[in-house]
Each structure stands twice: as structure tokens, then as C-alpha cells.
Amino acid sequence: MATLSHDTIIIGGGLAGLTAALHLAERGRRPLVLEADPVHVGGRLKARPDVTFEHAGQLWRFGSEHGVHGVWSPYRNLQAMLARHHIRPVLVPAQEEAWVLAHGRRVRHADIGSAIRNSWIPAPFHYLGMFARPRFWTMMSVRNFVSLFRVLPTLLAALSIDPLAEDQPLYGLTLAEVCKGWSPDMTSLFTGLSRNALPANPDQIPASGFFAFLRFYTLRRRDAWAFSYFPTDSARAVIAPLLEVLHRLGGEVIVGAQVTRLARVEDRWCVEAAGRAFTATHVILATDAPATAALLRASPATTAQAAGLRLPGGWPSAVVRLWFARAPERRGAEAGIFSGDFVPDNFFWLHRIYDDYIRWARATGGSALEAHIYGPPELLALPDAALLAQVIADVTRVWPELKGHLLHTALTRNEATHTLLHAGRPEEHLGVITPWPNLFCCGDWVRDANPAMFMERACVTGIKAANAVLQAYDVATWPLLAAPRPEPLAWAIEMDMRNIRLRMKARRK
Amino acid sequence: MSHTWINYALNLARMAVAATPLRPLVVAYCLTTYCNLNCVYCEDFGARRNALQPPPLPLDDAKRLLAIIRRATSSLILTGGEPLLYPDLAALLAYARHDLRFRHVTLLTNAALLHESLNVLPLLDRLMVSVDAADPTLWEQTIGAPSGAAQIIRDNVIAAARRQKADGFRLVINCVVTPETLAQVPAVLDWCAGHGMLFSFSPQSANNWPRYALLVSQEYRDLVMAMIARKRHGAPILGSMAYLQMVWGFDPYPCYPLLAPRVMPDGGLAYPCRPIERAGDAHGGHDVNLLEVGDWRKAVQHAMEVYGAPPSTCGSCYQQCYVEPSLMQARPWALLSELLLYKASRQGGIATYAPG
Numbered sequence: 001m002a003t004l005s006h007d008t009i010i011i012g013g014g015l016a017g018l019t020a021a022l023h024l025a026e027r028g029r030r031p032l033v034l035e036a037d038p039v040h041v042g043g044r045l046k047a048r049p050d051v052t053f054e055h056a057g058q059l060w061r062f063g064s065e066h067g068v069h070g071v072w073s074p075y076r077n078l079q080a081m082l083a084r085h086h087i088r089p090v091l092v093p094a095q096e097e098a099w100v101l102a103h104g105r106r107v108r109h110a111d112i113g114s115a116i117r118n119s120w121i122p123a124p125f126h127y128l129g130m131f132a133r134p135r136f137w138t139m140m141s142v143r144n145f146v147s148l149f150r151v152l153p154t155l156l157a158a159l160s161i162d163p164l165a166e167d168q169p170l171y172g173l174t175l176a177e178v179c180k181g182w183s184p185d186m187t188s189l190f191t192g193l194s195r196n197a198l199p200a201n202p203d204q205i206p207a208s209g210f211f212a213f214l215r216f217y218t219l220r221r222r223d224a225w226a227f228s229y230f231p232t233d234s235a236r237a238v239i240a241p242l243l244e245v246l247h248r249l250g251g252e253v254i255v256g257a258q259v260t261r262l263a264r265v266e267d268r269w270c271v272e273a274a275g276r277a278f279t280a281t282h283v284i285l286a287t288d289a290p291a292t293a294a295l296l297r298a299s300p301a302t303t304a305q306a307a308g309l310r311l312p313g314g315w316p317s318a319v320v321r322l323w324f325a326r327a328p329e330r331r332g333a334e335a336g337i338f339s340g341d342f343v344p345d346n347f348f349w350l351h352r353i354y355d356d357y358i359r360w361a362r363a364t365g366g367s368a369l370e371a372h373i374y375g376p377p378e379l380l381a382l383p384d385a386a387l388l389a390q391v392i393a394d395v396t397r398v399w400p401e402l403k404g405h406l407l408h409t410a411l412t413r414n415e416a417t418h419t420l421l422h423a424g425r426p427e428e429h430l431g432v433i434t435p436w437p438n439l440f441c442c443g444d445w446v447r448d449a450n451p452a453m454f455m456e457r458a459c460v461t462g463i464k465a466a467n468a469v470l471q472a473y474d475v476a477t478w479p480l481l482a483a484p485r486p487e488p489l490a491w492a493i494e495m496d497m498r499n500i501r502l503r504m505k506a507r508r509k
Numbered sequence: 510m511s512h513t514w515i516n517y518a519l520n521l522a523r524m525a526v527a528a529t530p531l532r533p534l535v536v537a538y539c540l541t542t543y544c545n546l547n548c549v550y551c552e553d554f555g556a557r558r559n560a561l562q563p564p565p566l567p568l569d570d571a572k573r574l575l576a577i578i579r580r581a582t583s584s585l586i587l588t589g590g591e592p593l594l595y596p597d598l599a600a601l602l603a604y605a606r607h608d609l610r611f612r613h614v615t616l617l618t619n620a621a622l623l624h625e626s627l628n629v630l631p632l633l634d635r636l637m638v639s640v641d642a643a644d645p646t647l648w649e650q651t652i653g654a655p656s657g658a659a660q661i662i663r664d665n666v667i668a669a670a671r672r673q674k675a676d677g678f679r680l681v682i683n684c685v686v687t688p689e690t691l692a693q694v695p696a697v698l699d700w701c702a703g704h705g706m707l708f709s710f711s712p713q714s715a716n717n718w719p720r721y722a723l724l725v726s727q728e729y730r731d732l733v734m735a736m737i738a739r740k741r742h743g744a745p746i747l748g749s750m751a752y753l754q755m756v757w758g759f760d761p762y763p764c765y766p767l768l769a770p771r772v773m774p775d776g777g778l779a780y781p782c783r784p785i786e787r788a789g790d791a792h793g794g795h796d797v798n799l800l801e802v803g804d805w806r807k808a809v810q811h812a813m814e815v816y817g818a819p820p821s822t823c824g825s826c827y828q829q830c831y832v833e834p835s836l837m838q839a840r841p842w843a844l845l846s847e848l849l850l851y852k853a854s855r856q857g858g859i860a861t862y863a864p865g
Contacts, residue, residue, distance in 0.1 A: 073824040076724075079718055080718065080721055080724055082716075083716040083718035083719075083721065084715075084721040086715070086716045087716075088718055089788075090785055090787075090788035090792075092785070093823040093825070094820075094822070095817070095818055095820065096527075111527070114527055114821055115527070117763075117822055118527075118763055118839070132526075133527070223761040223762065223763065226824060228823065228825070231790060231792065352817060355790045358791035358792070359791055362791075481724060481725065484758065484761060485758060485760070
């Protein structure tokens with residue numbers, strides 16, 4: 001087997017891997033990216049087969065994807081990276097997000113997203129802005145009001161604990177435990193919210209991940225809950241231009257290179273992939289959590305220490321797209337969460353988000369909805385037809401006027417790569433710096449004190465991994481942009497709560 | 510006839526119930542997209558792109574357009590390209606001022622040709638000039654001008670500054686902060702203070718995002734902190750404290766682009782904002798023409814039907830013309846404290862907060 005020598009090999013061509021590669025290439029290194037997918041790079045942002053169908057006498061073609069539609073306002077490092085290379089797409093600011101709640105035939109909905117982010121009440125009490133929306137009142141029973149007094153302490157607790165910076169895993173405490181005693185509707189709202197970020201059942205979602213999610217996306221700043229859509233699917237909007245820049249800067253990408261084994265040969269790493277062997281001084285592992293676990297456990301050089309690590313599992317999901325010959329009567333929010341007895345967990349009206357869908361809708365008067373299903377496993381185990389039928393039933397329960405107007409359906413099943421965020425001690429969780437020499441790790445599941453999540457976390461850890469390599473070559477490293485500061489009131493409460501907690505802890509000792 | 514403050518009050522009510530669209534506080538009309546300079550930070554126009562630009566409107570059509578704008582707001586910004594290249598500028602300004610009775614008229618110019626157009630000064634409430642550096646060589650490099658141009662502009666600006674009282678307008682210097690001109694900014698502020706001019710600044714954008722070198726620059730943050738401190742101590746800095754604090758950390762902000770919409774030279778409404786309009790495609794454009802529709806509200810309504818409702822949140826371009834009115838509209842207490850605490854902010858009313 002011929003051996004090809006490189007100074008840095010990046011295993012995994014998702015956003016984290018491409019970020020690391022780009023930052024190395026910008027500093028004059030020539031990284032090699034090995035991607036397991038036979039055709040596409042991009043990980044959860046990669047291109048999927050197009051969907052085509054005939055309608056109004058014309059053949060229509062639509063891009064397909066994993067279901068990542070844009071960025072949140074705290075995703076600063078990602079946006080800065082794209083802007084620096086003039087490949088940041090002109091993002092489309094989100095208008096509104098709805099909360100749709102159903103129990104049986106009773107379906108209620110309220111537009112609450114803009115009420116939270118544009119609230120006049122400072123964080124962390126900005127959620128009270130939802131009460132300015134009359135429809136929100138229709139969702140609030142007496143029990144829900146009473147429940148608010150139980151929700152508030154949870155929010156304050158989340159404000160006082162930073163599980164990521166403090167390495168607080170809160171073992172044993174799950175979202176189900178946190179929501180104990182809340183009204184069913186409040187539980188539904190928070191479960192619905194967190195399922196969209198941490199796609200598992202409430203009794204499986206660690207409270208540490210839930211708190212980290214609340215802190216990063218909404219609790220400390222009103223405008224953290226501000227979302228901007230890509231103008232087209234993420235593969236075209238982000239990955240394709242990123243790859244072009246990487247190639248231009250001298251980076252190399254090999255697709256179809258499933259890495260099967262890592263070995264330590266003298267002071268270099270030997271990476272075996274698709275019947276070829278590559279050696280490198282530095283290796284950056286940028287694969288998803290399950291793939292990383294499999295590789296570390298299968299490689300003799302890493303297997304012993306990997307056995308002692310808590311490596312998070314991945315969760316599968318399904319993405320359903322429905323095309324209708326007409327649009328809903330009420331314009332409403334372009335996206336939202338489903339809670340209660342719905343099968344799907346969220347929805348996006350694509351004909352109001354993506355350029356190609358908008359053009360189609362304008363030409364035909366149709367509409368297109370995407371819904372994500374994050375579980376439970378027994379639901380995802382259903383055959384495609386059964387899953388589609390349930391989603392269609394749910395969608396027409398909310399928008400009955402769409403009944404009989406379904407044009408086309410598409411269902412994509414995502415691999416079990418979406419990961420629950422874990423926090424905890426460095427010796428238990430894999431961080432950017434690993435127990436092995438010159439082997440670094442990046443991805444949205446990697447342990448790090450940075451509060452960033454998902455794409456931003458992939459980007460932050462990708463930059464940190466690149467910096468670790470650059471340091472070894474004594475080359476200037478990349479600065480990281482801090483997450484936006486908390487609002488003054490949220491910051492003051494956070495400090496007070498933390499001090500109280502630490503004092504109580506000290507007294508207990 | 511709309512008035513800016515009435516629009517402001519109505520907007521507060523509309524925001525409380527999440528109604529769209531908001532009424533404009535100020536409208537910026539790009540008289541011409543021709544320019545005589547090539548500023549490095551300009552992603553829109555510049556002399557190098559003149560051949561690609563459409564001709565400006567004839568005077569009569571431009572007057573008709575201003576009449577439509579006047580029904581929407583009482584504050585007007587005339588900009589470009591370079592508005593002094595518009596051949597009938599004085600006549601158009603006289604019409605805006607005397608016939609249409611705009612309450613607040615601003616001209617945004619690079620001042621390279623100002624010595625040929627001093628007759629427009631009495632027709633203005635505010636003259637806004639871009640000065641990006643104190644050092645002439647660096648300034649000329651920044652604006653893509655030949656040697657000697659900086660001195661001409663400087664002379665023009667000083668001449669205009671001397672006429673402020675007599676002609677009844679305020680002169681504002683706007684400085685685009687680039688990583689290269691960062692160190693020059695305090696000197697520009699000192700120069701402004703020395704000549705009785707107001708000073709404002711905005712960070713350079715690239716690809717609708719603050720330029721990376723500024724984002725990660727401690728010197729930039731130190732500069733903004735110094736500007737905040739100087740404003741507190743009475744320096745003539747135009748730009749709200751909320752804006753200065755926001756551009757210190759490049760925090761996200763609520764953005765309501767229709768508070769300060771731009772109208773392109775042909776009368777097309779840049780919807781919903783210039784960055785999205787420029788990208789074109791399905792989310793924005795300038796296909797809705799005010800001259801064809803004949804009415805501001807109908808034009809906005811039509812644009813909403815074509816492109817969807819305008820955004821209410823964006824953390825994107827950090828362009829002062831959009832950020833300032835949005836912040837002041839979304840945070841009335843911030844506007845109130847500005848007006849109460851800072852003299853510079855009182856000189857120009859609410860339209861002060863959209864320097865363009």
C-alpha cells in the first residue's frame with residue numbers, strides 16, 4: 001500500500017472540518033480533507049438528490065438537504081469566516097415563528113418568535129413579551145399561568161449555571177425532571193423547543209444540554225433568538241463556495257475516503273482510508289460523534305483511552321417535504337414548532353424562504369412545507385408511507401384548507417449523526433486537545449468552554465483545532481469572536497445567582 | 510403630508526402589535542449612481558462602475574418623485590453616487606425646500622465638487638461629507654483620488670463650515686473606519702471639533718458584515734470606547750450611545766429597514782433594504798417604481814406582495830443608515846436620553862440618526 005505524506009490530515013469534510021482546513025490553508029498550510037461520502041462534502045450541510053416533479057405543465061426541480069436552513073445571530077465566527085472570503089450569502093431575516101399546540105382536534109397557535117426577540121422587556125424577562133400577543137392568551141389556561149411560577153425558577157437556574165464553562169454535566173438530571181410539575185402545555189412548549197435543538201425524548205435530554213441551549217439561544221439576550229435563513233439550500237449557500245475557496249487556497253479534498261484506522265508510526269499518524277494510507281504529523285478528527293467513537297475504538301493507537309471516554313451517541317431524524325397546489329389562507333409565521341400530539345416537531349414554509357421555492361410559488365400559487373421528525377425511534381422506524389401519512393394528517397389538521405391540494409411529497413431520512421450536547425470533566429469528554437499527541441478534534445459535539453452550539457460550535461472548534469496545528473508550526477493563530485454579551489439585567493442576575501450558588505456550595509462543604 | 514415625529518409615534522403603536530410596514534422616518538433618494546471617486550469601502554457605486562449605471566431622472570420626474578416621498582415623510586436625504594454630479598441639484602433642492610416643504614433636508618456628498626455648488630448650501634439643513642483620514646495621502650488612497658484631491662476637499666469643507674451659521678445648515682463629517690484608517694479617526698474628530706462641525710463614524714462593511722480585521726481588532730474596540738467617553742464629555746459626536754455601544758461589540762440589533770428606505774435614481778424602491786435588494790432574486794429588488802405607482806403606501810404594499818413583509822430583525826450589515834433609525838425606533842428611552850443628554854443629538858431631530 002503506497003503511503004502519501006501530508007503535514008495535516010482532516011478526517012471529515014463537514015462544516016467543522018472545512019473550517020479547520022480553510023483556516024490552515026489561509027495560513028499557508030496545505031491540508032488534506034478525507035470525506036467518507038462518495039460524492040458530497042458538507043456533513044449535515046451536504047447536498048442531497050434533487051426532487052423533481054411536473055406541475056402546471058412544467059418540470060420543477062428543487063434542492064434537497066438535511067434540514068439546516070440558516071444561522072442564529074450569535075453565529076459570529078461562522079459569518080465572519082464566510083464574509084472574510086466574500087462568500088457570505090445575503091441572508092434572509094426570519095419574520096416570525098409560531099408555536100402550534102394540539103391535543104386531539106383542538107389546535108391552537110400563536111406567533112411568538114418576534115414577541116420574544118423584539119420584546120420591550122429586557123432579558124431574562126423578555127418572554128413576557130408573548131403576553132402582548134392576543135393569540136398567546138388563548139393558549140394559556142389557569143393551570144398554565146400557575147405553572148409559570150415553576151418555569152421561572154428553572155430559567156433562573158439556567159442563568160446561574162453555565163454547564164459548558166463550568167464543566168457541569170448535571171448527571172442524572174434530564175429535561176423530564178426539570179419540567180416535573182409543569183402544566184402539560186408548558187411542558188409541551190419547552191419540550192418542543194428543546195427537541196428542535198436536542199432531538200431526543202425529554203427523559204433523554206440532559207439538563208446540562210438544555211440549560212446550555214437556553215443560555216446560548218434565548219435566555220441572556222433578546223436578539224439571540226434572531227434567525228436568518230440562507231437564500232437557498234445550505235449546500236449551495238455555504239458548502240459549495242467554501243469548498244471553492246479551500247481549493248483556491250491549496251487545500252485538497254478526497255471524497256469516498258472512509259477512514260478505517262488510525263495508527264501511530266514513530267512521531268506521525270498513519271491514516272488508512274479506502275485502501276490507501278496517508279501519513280501526517282497532525283490529524284484533526286472532524287467526524288460526527290458516532291463515527292469518531294467507532295474510529296477511535298477500532299484503532300489500536302487510541303482504543304485503550306477511548307474506552308474511558310463518554311462519547312455521545314447520534315440521533316436519526318426524518319425530513320418531510322410537502323408541495324400543495326395552494327397556499328394556506330392565513331399567512332402567519334413562516335416557521336414554527338409543533339408541540340402536543342403532533343408527529344413532526346417543526347415546520348418551515350419553504351415557499352417563503354428559499355429562492356427557487358418562492359419562484360415556483362409565484363408562478364403556480366402553490367406552497368411547500370418542510371417538517372422535521374426527531375423521534376421517538378419507534379416512530380422513525382415506521383415505513384416511509386406511514387410516516388408521510390401521519391405528517392400529512394397533522395399538517396392538514398393545522399391548515400385544513402390544504403386538504404385535497406397535495407401535489408407531491410418527499411421524505412429524506414438523516415443518519416444518526418445529530419448529537420446531544422454533553423458537558424463534563426475534560427478527562428471524560430473529548431475536547432479539541434485530545435489525550436493523543438498531535439491528534440485534535442472538532443465538531444458540534446466536542447467538549448469546549450465556548451457557549452456556541454451547532455454550526456457555530458463546529459466553526460469555533462474547527463478554528464481551535466486549526467490553531468492547535470498552527471501553534472505547532474509557530475504560525476500566527478486565528479482570533480475567536482466571543483459570543484454576544486448578556487444584557488445588563490441578565491448579567492446582573494446571572495452573577496448574583498452564581499454567587500448565591502457558590503456560597504451555598506461552600507457552606508455545605 | 511407626513512411628519513417624521515408623527516410617523517415615529519404611529520410606528521411605536523404598530524410595533525406594539527407587530528404590524529407592518531412601519532412608516533419611514535427619513536427617505537434617502539440616490540439622485541445619481543454616477544460618482545467621481547473610487548472609495549475602497551464602497552461596494553455599490555464608484556467611478557469605476559459609472560459605465561454600468563443608468564442615467565439619473567430628468568428634473569421634472571425627480572420633482573414628481575420627491576412629491577411622492579414627501580407624502581411619506583418630512584425628512585429627506587439626497588445622496589448618490591455623488592449627488593453634486595446631478596445637473597439640476599439646486600433647482601431640485603429649492604423645490605424640496607420651498608414647494609414641498611421638507612422639514613429636514615440632508616445632502617450627502619464627497620465634497621470634491623462643492624466649490625462649484627455653494628449655492629445649494631442655504632437650501633440644506635444638513636450637509637454631510639465623507640472624510641476618512643486626516644493624513645492626505647492615506648485619505649486619497651482610501652477614496653481612490655489623485656494627489657491633491659484631499660486638499661481640495663479639505664478646503665471645500667472648511668469653506669462650508671464657515672458658512673454654517675449664515676446659510677443655516679449644520680455640517681457633519683462622516684468617517685468610514687477601515688483597519689487602515691483606524692488610527693486617524695481621533696484626528697478627524699479633533700479637526701471637526703476645531704471647525705465647529707459634527708462628527709460621525711461607521712465601521713467598514715465587507716460582504717454585508719463588518720470587515721474581519723475590525724471584528725477582531727482590539728484597537729478598533731479601544732477607539733469606539735474612546736469615542737463613547739468623548740461623547741459623554743461633550744465632543745460633537747453624532748451617533749447615538751446605543752449605536753456606539755452596538756458597534757463596539759457588533760451586537761445583533763433590531764432592524765426595520767423601511768424606517769430609512771432608499772429610492773434608486775429611476776424611482777425604484779430598494780426593497781426591503783439595499784443589501785437584500787442588491788442581491789436581488791426572490792427576496793428583494795427595486796422593481797416597484799414610485800413614479801409608476803404614484804403613491805408611497807401603495808408602492809410599499811405592492812413590494813410586500815411581491816417580496817414578502819420587511820424584516821424586523823437583522824444582525825447583518827451594520828450600516829448606520831439602517832441601524833440608527835431602527836435602534837431609536839425600537840428603544841424610545843434611548844432616543845429620549847439622547848435628546849436630553851447630548852447637544853449634538855438635538856441638532857437635527859430624529860433624522861439625525863440616519864446619516865446615510
